[in-house]
Amino acid sequence: MGSIETYGKLIKFSHTVFALPFALAAVTLAHRLKPLTVSSFIWIVLAMVGARSAAMGFNRLVDARFDRLNPRTADRPSVTGEISTRAMVAFIAGSSTLFVLSAAMLGPLCFHLSIPCLGVLFGYSYTKRFTAASHLYLGAAIGLAPIGAWIAVTGSLDSRILLLSAALMTYIAGFDILYACQDVDFDRSIGLYSLPARWGIPRALRFSAALHVATVAALAALGIAFRLGLIFYVFLSAIAGLLVLEHRLVRPHRLDRIPIAFFHVNSVVSVLLLAAVWLDVTLS
Template identity: 60%
Template sequence: MSYVLDRISAFGRMIKFSHTVFALPFALAAVVLAHRESPVTLNLIFWILVAMAGARSAAMGFNRIADAGFDAQNPRTADRAIPAGGISITASWIFVIAFSALFVLAGAMISPLCFLLSAPVLLILFSYSYAKRFTAFSHLYLGFAISLAPVGAWIAVTGGFDWRILHLSLGLLTYIAGFDILYACQDWEFDKKMGLFSIPSRFGIKTAFRISAVLHVLTFVFFVLIFIVFDMGIFYMGTLVIIGGLLILEHRLVSPRDMTHIQIAFFHVNSAISILLFLGILSDELIKGI
């Protein structure tokens, strides 16, 4: 039993399952908004959660396989499961295939359209792992890949597309890309040495911080536009004020001269932003339903 728990823990660390908190609240927020158009059942919520877990686990597992050689040479990542020998490449591939199948199954259980879209979505998620080999704007591609979550959740509930949900997806895209740029500043020298592309290694850390700040301003703009296009209420407005403060705090915690608080900015502040956005939308919808 302890061996099984150890393996589960190892795979959880490999894919950083705790980081699901960044994108999942956005997908759930899309479900709440889509409930205005179509009823949401517990069965549907279950399969959306399964799809999210499957897609993220498969994508992160694939990323760890693709980056294993680089991770082994980077002092910051050398202790990750694959380069450290905690998980084999074979076991990692089995993990990726299993969770990819789970994602496809979830799509099939939701609707024929979601089933048809599952394979292209996986292709987009997997291809991110190679983006850093070709373009410094891989952070934006990561944001784009993850921003499919709210659109997918909306389609899962309503069976179709609505342009309004793009505001939530674009908010997620710029939010993810912005803090991924900050996080990549830790590896700018290593990336340059290995011929990998990132905004910090291509343009320097100071410029990277400015680009990140611009992206997070756009994030806030898209969050405000959600207020307008979905006719949100006072609870969402209140969370917007807090989120704006947290985005400013994130950029105060780290600077080109001091990145000692990068983990706090990356995980704690960004987790709070995602959860607050979801709670603001959920609270408004619950109040309207009373």
């Protein structure tokens, strides 16, 4: 159990709550077109867990030398020696295998897309070395989750689901910018790129807010595209209110509130999104 806890700390397993509800919302919408089997649902969840674990493990592996120098990240298992480099490599390989195997069980198309998908996910770990747009890349990479979930259920792509991916992309990128505000001084001193480090915190916060406005707009468009009803829009109003609260909490002079906004508020947003879609589809 101690090892499980250590690996959970390595990959911040609790943060799975950010993207997984969006993928399950895509599954719920796809279920209206093609009934979902229990086995497919299990493989989708396993694929999500495998992909995220592989990506986070890879990020910890290649960023260990930076994490060692950053006081905020110096206690990560990849830095303290709780998990060796060899163990991390094995963990990444095992998680990647789980993802590819799960994708194969969901059909040939999912299997063929799984390898390039891993490439995209792994690629994020290098973006902060050369571009301040790393937050957008992260959002785009994680934004593949609803697309993959939709394909897993239906076997094809529907352009409407891209709206959910756009919502996830801007949502993730927006709060990743907030999170990066904690490391402005470190990023500048070590030569890493981020929007707060390049533009300054006030401008970065405004850009983050604009991205979250785009999140709400994309979700509203999703409701129209899938003809969702009043229940969905009631929940969407609550989501919009939480995003406003998030940006009211985090100010240039109150960066100590970032952990509250990052985990507590954002986790509720994701769960509300899944509840909005599931309840609307089920009750209507």
